[in-house]
Amino acid sequence: MNEQTQLRIGTRGSALALWQAEWVKAQLLAAHEELAVELLVIKTTGDKILDVPLAKVGGKGLFVKEIEEALLDGKADLAVHSVKDMPAELPEGLHLAVMPPREDPRDALISRNGAGLEALPHGARVGTSSLRRAAQLLHLRPDLRIETLRGNVDTRLRKLESEGFDAIVLAAAGLKRMELSHVVSEYLEPERMLPAVGQGALGIETRTGDAFTNEVVASLAHPQTMTIVRAERAFLKRLEGGCQVPIGAHATMEGETLILTGMVADLEGVRLIRKELRGDAQQPEVVGERLAEVILESGGAEILAEFYDNQ
Helix, strand or coil: CCCCCEEEEEECCCHHHHHHHHHHHHHHHHHCCCCEEEEEECCCHHHHCCCCCHHHHCCCCCCCHHHHHHHHHCCCCEEEEEHHHCCCCCCCCEEEEECCCCCCCCEEEEECCCCCCCCCCCCCEEECCCHHHHHHHHHHCCCCEEECCCCCHHHHHHHHHHCCCCEEEEEHHHHHHCCCHHHCCEEECCCCCCCCCCCCCEEEEEECCCHHHHHHHHHHCCHHHHHHHHHHHHHHHHHCCCCCCCEEEEEEEECCEEEEEEEEECCCCCCEEEEEEEEECCCHHHHHHHHHHHHHHHHHHHHHHHHHHCC
16 A cells, blocks of 8 residues: 555435445445545536436436546546446446445335335336336336436435325335335336346446555455446447446356346337346356347347437
8 A cells, every 4th residue: 555545436416326435435444544535526417407308318427427527537536336327338547446245236116005016006107217117117017107207216205205106116225225125115026127237236436547546445346246247237338228228137146157137128118128148157248248149139139229210
Protein backbone atom coordinates (compact mmCIF):
# COMPACT_ATOMS: atom_id res chain seq x y z
CA MET A 1 0.00 0.00 0.00
CA ASN A 2 1.44 3.37 -0.92
CA GLU A 3 1.08 6.67 0.92
CA GLN A 4 -2.28 7.56 -0.64
CA THR A 5 -5.05 7.24 1.92
CA GLN A 6 -8.04 9.04 0.39
CA LEU A 7 -10.69 7.52 -1.84
CA ARG A 8 -13.77 9.16 -3.35
CA ILE A 9 -16.74 6.98 -4.26
CA GLY A 10 -18.94 8.23 -7.09
CA THR A 11 -22.61 7.38 -6.57
CA ARG A 12 -26.12 8.39 -7.50
CA GLY A 13 -28.10 10.22 -4.85
CA SER A 14 -31.10 7.93 -4.39
CA ALA A 15 -31.60 6.31 -1.00
CA LEU A 16 -30.75 2.88 -2.43
CA ALA A 17 -27.64 4.12 -4.27
CA LEU A 18 -26.43 5.86 -1.11
CA TRP A 19 -27.07 2.70 0.93
CA GLN A 20 -24.97 0.72 -1.55
CA ALA A 21 -22.14 3.27 -1.56
CA GLU A 22 -22.15 3.50 2.24
CA TRP A 23 -22.03 -0.30 2.46
CA VAL A 24 -18.99 -0.41 0.18
CA LYS A 25 -17.39 2.40 2.18
CA ALA A 26 -17.91 0.46 5.42
CA GLN A 27 -16.39 -2.70 3.91
CA LEU A 28 -13.36 -0.79 2.66
CA LEU A 29 -12.80 0.90 6.03
CA ALA A 30 -13.12 -2.44 7.82
CA ALA A 31 -10.42 -3.93 5.59
CA HIS A 32 -8.19 -0.82 5.42
CA GLU A 33 -8.52 1.26 8.57
CA GLU A 34 -5.93 3.79 7.38
CA LEU A 35 -8.22 4.95 4.56
CA ALA A 36 -10.31 8.11 4.43
CA VAL A 37 -13.33 7.46 2.22
CA GLU A 38 -15.89 10.04 1.10
CA LEU A 39 -18.93 9.91 -1.17
CA LEU A 40 -19.29 12.07 -4.26
CA VAL A 41 -22.99 12.29 -5.16
CA ILE A 42 -23.58 12.72 -8.89
CA LYS A 43 -26.90 13.29 -10.67
CA THR A 44 -27.19 11.16 -13.81
CA THR A 45 -29.34 11.63 -16.90
CA GLY A 46 -31.65 8.87 -15.71
CA ASP A 47 -32.16 10.73 -12.43
CA LYS A 48 -32.96 14.02 -14.15
CA ILE A 49 -35.53 12.75 -16.68
CA LEU A 50 -38.39 11.32 -14.66
CA ASP A 51 -41.43 12.02 -16.83
CA VAL A 52 -40.46 9.89 -19.84
CA PRO A 53 -40.23 6.08 -20.11
CA LEU A 54 -36.55 5.07 -20.03
CA ALA A 55 -36.83 3.26 -23.34
CA LYS A 56 -37.80 6.55 -25.01
CA VAL A 57 -34.92 8.54 -23.51
CA GLY A 58 -32.51 6.61 -25.71
CA GLY A 59 -28.88 5.78 -25.31
CA LYS A 60 -27.17 3.41 -22.93
CA GLY A 61 -25.83 3.98 -19.46
CA LEU A 62 -28.48 6.49 -18.39
CA PHE A 63 -27.63 5.90 -14.75
CA VAL A 64 -23.84 5.62 -15.06
CA LYS A 65 -22.53 7.99 -17.76
CA GLU A 66 -21.91 11.06 -15.59
CA ILE A 67 -20.37 8.91 -12.86
CA GLU A 68 -18.02 7.32 -15.36
CA GLU A 69 -17.02 10.79 -16.57
CA ALA A 70 -16.11 11.68 -12.98
CA LEU A 71 -13.94 8.56 -12.83
CA LEU A 72 -12.18 9.39 -16.09
CA ASP A 73 -11.66 13.01 -14.96
CA GLY A 74 -10.14 11.86 -11.68
CA LYS A 75 -12.89 13.47 -9.58
CA ALA A 76 -13.85 10.03 -8.27
CA ASP A 77 -11.62 7.02 -7.63
CA LEU A 78 -14.26 4.33 -7.76
CA ALA A 79 -17.96 4.08 -8.51
CA VAL A 80 -20.60 1.82 -7.04
CA HIS A 81 -23.29 0.79 -9.51
CA SER A 82 -26.17 -1.61 -9.69
CA VAL A 83 -24.75 -3.87 -12.38
CA LYS A 84 -28.14 -4.08 -14.08
CA ASP A 85 -27.83 -0.35 -14.90
CA MET A 86 -24.46 -0.79 -16.61
CA PRO A 87 -24.11 -1.07 -20.39
CA ALA A 88 -22.43 -4.22 -21.73
CA GLU A 89 -19.46 -2.14 -22.92
CA LEU A 90 -17.54 0.20 -20.64
CA PRO A 91 -15.56 3.29 -21.69
CA GLU A 92 -11.90 2.79 -22.50
CA GLY A 93 -9.81 3.14 -19.37
CA LEU A 94 -12.49 1.83 -17.01
CA HIS A 95 -13.32 -1.69 -15.83
CA LEU A 96 -15.53 -3.59 -13.44
CA ALA A 97 -12.82 -4.26 -10.90
CA VAL A 98 -14.78 -6.38 -8.42
CA MET A 99 -18.25 -7.43 -7.38
CA PRO A 100 -19.20 -8.27 -3.78
CA PRO A 101 -21.55 -11.22 -3.10
CA ARG A 102 -24.76 -10.92 -5.11
CA GLU A 103 -28.00 -10.11 -3.34
CA ASP A 104 -31.28 -11.79 -4.38
CA PRO A 105 -31.50 -11.48 -8.21
CA ARG A 106 -35.27 -12.00 -8.42
CA ASP A 107 -38.03 -9.57 -9.26
CA ALA A 108 -40.64 -8.92 -6.59
CA LEU A 109 -44.34 -8.22 -7.04
CA ILE A 110 -45.95 -5.80 -4.59
CA SER A 111 -49.74 -5.66 -4.82
CA ARG A 112 -52.22 -3.49 -2.99
CA ASN A 113 -54.13 -6.44 -1.51
CA GLY A 114 -51.21 -8.86 -1.13
CA ALA A 115 -52.22 -11.01 -4.10
CA GLY A 116 -49.63 -12.84 -6.16
CA LEU A 117 -49.35 -12.55 -9.95
CA GLU A 118 -51.89 -15.27 -10.77
CA ALA A 119 -54.40 -13.87 -8.28
CA LEU A 120 -54.42 -10.32 -9.66
CA PRO A 121 -57.81 -9.36 -11.12
CA HIS A 122 -58.40 -9.57 -14.86
CA GLY A 123 -57.05 -6.42 -16.54
CA ALA A 124 -55.09 -5.39 -13.45
CA ARG A 125 -52.90 -2.27 -13.77
CA VAL A 126 -49.25 -3.17 -13.13
CA GLY A 127 -46.55 -0.51 -12.95
CA THR A 128 -42.98 -0.99 -14.16
CA SER A 129 -40.37 1.01 -16.07
CA SER A 130 -38.76 -2.14 -17.47
CA LEU A 131 -39.53 -3.47 -20.95
CA ARG A 132 -38.07 -6.82 -19.82
CA ARG A 133 -40.55 -7.06 -16.94
CA ALA A 134 -43.44 -5.82 -19.07
CA ALA A 135 -42.82 -8.38 -21.83
CA GLN A 136 -42.58 -11.30 -19.41
CA LEU A 137 -45.61 -10.19 -17.41
CA LEU A 138 -47.67 -9.99 -20.61
CA HIS A 139 -46.36 -13.40 -21.68
CA LEU A 140 -47.67 -14.86 -18.40
CA ARG A 141 -50.82 -12.70 -18.18
CA PRO A 142 -51.79 -11.14 -21.56
CA ASP A 143 -54.79 -9.45 -19.91
CA LEU A 144 -52.67 -7.19 -17.70
CA ARG A 145 -52.45 -3.44 -18.34
CA ILE A 146 -48.79 -2.51 -18.05
CA GLU A 147 -48.17 1.16 -17.30
CA THR A 148 -44.97 3.15 -16.93
CA LEU A 149 -43.72 3.64 -13.40
CA ARG A 150 -40.56 5.68 -12.78
CA GLY A 151 -38.80 6.91 -9.66
CA ASN A 152 -36.76 5.50 -6.81
CA VAL A 153 -37.98 2.69 -4.55
CA ASP A 154 -39.85 4.93 -2.10
CA THR A 155 -41.51 6.89 -4.91
CA ARG A 156 -42.71 3.74 -6.65
CA LEU A 157 -44.11 2.29 -3.45
CA ARG A 158 -46.02 5.53 -2.82
CA LYS A 159 -47.38 5.52 -6.39
CA LEU A 160 -48.77 2.00 -5.85
CA GLU A 161 -51.39 3.65 -3.65
CA SER A 162 -51.56 7.22 -4.97
CA GLU A 163 -51.91 6.30 -8.65
CA GLY A 164 -54.19 3.33 -8.19
CA PHE A 165 -51.99 0.53 -9.47
CA ASP A 166 -53.08 -3.00 -8.60
CA ALA A 167 -49.42 -4.03 -8.37
CA ILE A 168 -45.88 -2.93 -9.15
CA VAL A 169 -42.71 -4.91 -9.80
CA LEU A 170 -39.34 -4.01 -8.27
CA ALA A 171 -35.99 -5.72 -7.83
CA ALA A 172 -35.95 -7.87 -4.70
CA ALA A 173 -32.35 -6.82 -3.97
CA GLY A 174 -33.20 -3.16 -3.50
CA LEU A 175 -36.12 -3.97 -1.24
CA LYS A 176 -33.96 -6.24 0.91
CA ARG A 177 -31.14 -3.70 1.15
CA MET A 178 -33.64 -1.05 2.23
CA GLU A 179 -35.24 -3.46 4.74
CA LEU A 180 -38.54 -3.41 2.88
CA SER A 181 -38.99 -7.15 2.31
CA HIS A 182 -42.23 -7.02 4.29
CA VAL A 183 -43.99 -5.24 1.41
CA VAL A 184 -43.38 -8.10 -1.06
CA SER A 185 -46.50 -10.02 -2.09
CA GLU A 186 -44.66 -12.59 -4.20
CA TYR A 187 -41.12 -13.23 -5.39
CA LEU A 188 -41.06 -14.02 -9.11
CA GLU A 189 -38.72 -16.97 -9.53
CA PRO A 190 -36.34 -16.99 -12.52
CA GLU A 191 -38.20 -20.03 -13.85
CA ARG A 192 -41.16 -17.72 -14.48
CA MET A 193 -39.50 -14.35 -14.96
CA LEU A 194 -35.84 -13.91 -15.81
CA PRO A 195 -34.18 -10.98 -14.05
CA ALA A 196 -32.12 -8.27 -15.72
CA VAL A 197 -28.49 -9.04 -16.47
CA GLY A 198 -26.54 -8.53 -13.26
CA GLN A 199 -29.65 -7.81 -11.18
CA GLY A 200 -28.84 -7.89 -7.46
CA ALA A 201 -25.11 -7.48 -8.03
CA LEU A 202 -23.06 -4.41 -7.16
CA GLY A 203 -20.32 -3.43 -9.57
CA ILE A 204 -17.31 -1.49 -8.38
CA GLU A 205 -15.89 0.39 -11.36
CA THR A 206 -12.39 1.85 -11.34
CA ARG A 207 -9.76 3.16 -13.72
CA THR A 208 -7.76 0.28 -15.18
CA GLY A 209 -4.46 2.09 -14.52
CA ASP A 210 -5.22 3.06 -10.91
CA ALA A 211 -3.10 0.44 -9.12
CA PHE A 212 -3.80 1.79 -5.63
CA THR A 213 -7.60 1.76 -5.90
CA ASN A 214 -7.64 -1.61 -7.65
CA GLU A 215 -5.52 -3.07 -4.85
CA VAL A 216 -7.78 -1.61 -2.15
CA VAL A 217 -11.08 -2.83 -3.65
CA ALA A 218 -9.72 -6.33 -4.33
CA SER A 219 -10.73 -7.30 -0.80
CA LEU A 220 -14.41 -6.99 -1.80
CA ALA A 221 -14.27 -9.47 -4.69
CA HIS A 222 -16.60 -12.48 -4.62
CA PRO A 223 -15.34 -14.90 -7.30
CA GLN A 224 -18.61 -16.78 -7.89
CA THR A 225 -20.57 -13.55 -8.35
CA MET A 226 -17.91 -12.31 -10.76
CA THR A 227 -18.17 -15.53 -12.80
CA ILE A 228 -21.93 -15.67 -13.15
CA VAL A 229 -22.30 -11.96 -13.86
CA ARG A 230 -19.53 -12.10 -16.46
CA ALA A 231 -21.54 -14.79 -18.27
CA GLU A 232 -24.72 -12.73 -18.14
CA ARG A 233 -22.95 -9.60 -19.37
CA ALA A 234 -21.28 -11.48 -22.23
CA PHE A 235 -24.75 -12.65 -23.26
CA LEU A 236 -26.00 -9.05 -23.22
CA LYS A 237 -22.96 -7.75 -25.09
CA ARG A 238 -23.35 -10.29 -27.90
CA LEU A 239 -27.01 -9.28 -28.27
CA GLU A 240 -25.91 -5.60 -28.29
CA GLY A 241 -28.61 -4.91 -25.75
CA GLY A 242 -28.86 -2.04 -23.32
CA CYS A 243 -30.86 -2.10 -20.10
CA GLN A 244 -33.90 -0.87 -22.08
CA VAL A 245 -34.34 -3.92 -24.31
CA PRO A 246 -36.55 -6.92 -23.41
CA ILE A 247 -33.59 -9.15 -22.56
CA GLY A 248 -33.19 -11.20 -19.39
CA ALA A 249 -30.57 -13.62 -18.11
CA HIS A 250 -29.76 -15.58 -14.98
CA ALA A 251 -26.69 -17.70 -14.26
CA THR A 252 -25.97 -20.17 -11.48
CA MET A 253 -23.12 -22.54 -10.76
CA GLU A 254 -23.03 -26.23 -9.89
CA GLY A 255 -19.43 -27.06 -9.08
CA GLU A 256 -17.43 -26.20 -12.19
CA THR A 257 -20.53 -26.08 -14.38
CA LEU A 258 -22.10 -22.75 -15.28
CA ILE A 259 -25.83 -22.81 -16.05
CA LEU A 260 -27.05 -19.78 -17.97
CA THR A 261 -30.65 -19.10 -18.97
CA GLY A 262 -31.46 -16.19 -21.26
CA MET A 263 -34.44 -14.74 -23.07
CA VAL A 264 -35.42 -12.18 -25.68
CA ALA A 265 -39.01 -11.07 -26.14
CA ASP A 266 -41.04 -8.66 -28.19
CA LEU A 267 -42.68 -5.75 -26.40
CA GLU A 268 -46.07 -7.48 -26.18
CA GLY A 269 -44.62 -10.70 -24.76
CA VAL A 270 -46.19 -12.68 -27.62
CA ARG A 271 -42.89 -13.98 -28.96
CA LEU A 272 -40.56 -14.94 -26.15
CA ILE A 273 -37.48 -17.03 -26.85
CA ARG A 274 -35.93 -18.59 -23.77
CA LYS A 275 -33.01 -21.03 -23.77
CA GLU A 276 -30.61 -22.61 -21.29
CA LEU A 277 -26.97 -23.56 -21.79
CA ARG A 278 -24.45 -25.33 -19.59
CA GLY A 279 -20.73 -24.76 -19.90
CA ASP A 280 -17.37 -24.42 -18.22
CA ALA A 281 -17.42 -21.98 -15.30
CA GLN A 282 -13.81 -21.14 -16.15
CA GLN A 283 -15.03 -19.61 -19.43
CA PRO A 284 -18.10 -17.52 -18.53
CA GLU A 285 -17.83 -15.21 -21.54
CA VAL A 286 -17.82 -18.20 -23.90
CA VAL A 287 -21.00 -19.55 -22.29
CA GLY A 288 -22.69 -16.16 -22.53
CA GLU A 289 -21.78 -15.64 -26.16
CA ARG A 290 -22.84 -19.16 -27.15
CA LEU A 291 -26.24 -18.80 -25.51
CA ALA A 292 -26.73 -15.49 -27.30
CA GLU A 293 -25.97 -17.20 -30.62
CA VAL A 294 -28.51 -19.94 -29.86
CA ILE A 295 -31.19 -17.36 -29.11
CA LEU A 296 -30.35 -15.24 -32.17
CA GLU A 297 -30.60 -18.32 -34.40
CA SER A 298 -33.91 -19.30 -32.77
CA GLY A 299 -35.65 -16.08 -33.82
CA GLY A 300 -34.10 -13.62 -31.40
CA ALA A 301 -32.35 -11.81 -34.25
CA GLU A 302 -35.70 -10.97 -35.87
CA ILE A 303 -37.19 -9.71 -32.60
CA LEU A 304 -34.20 -7.49 -31.85
CA ALA A 305 -34.07 -6.15 -35.41
CA GLU A 306 -37.73 -5.12 -35.20
CA PHE A 307 -37.13 -3.52 -31.82
CA TYR A 308 -34.18 -1.44 -33.00
CA ASP A 309 -35.97 -0.49 -36.24
CA ASN A 310 -38.79 0.98 -34.18
CA GLN A 311 -36.53 3.06 -31.93
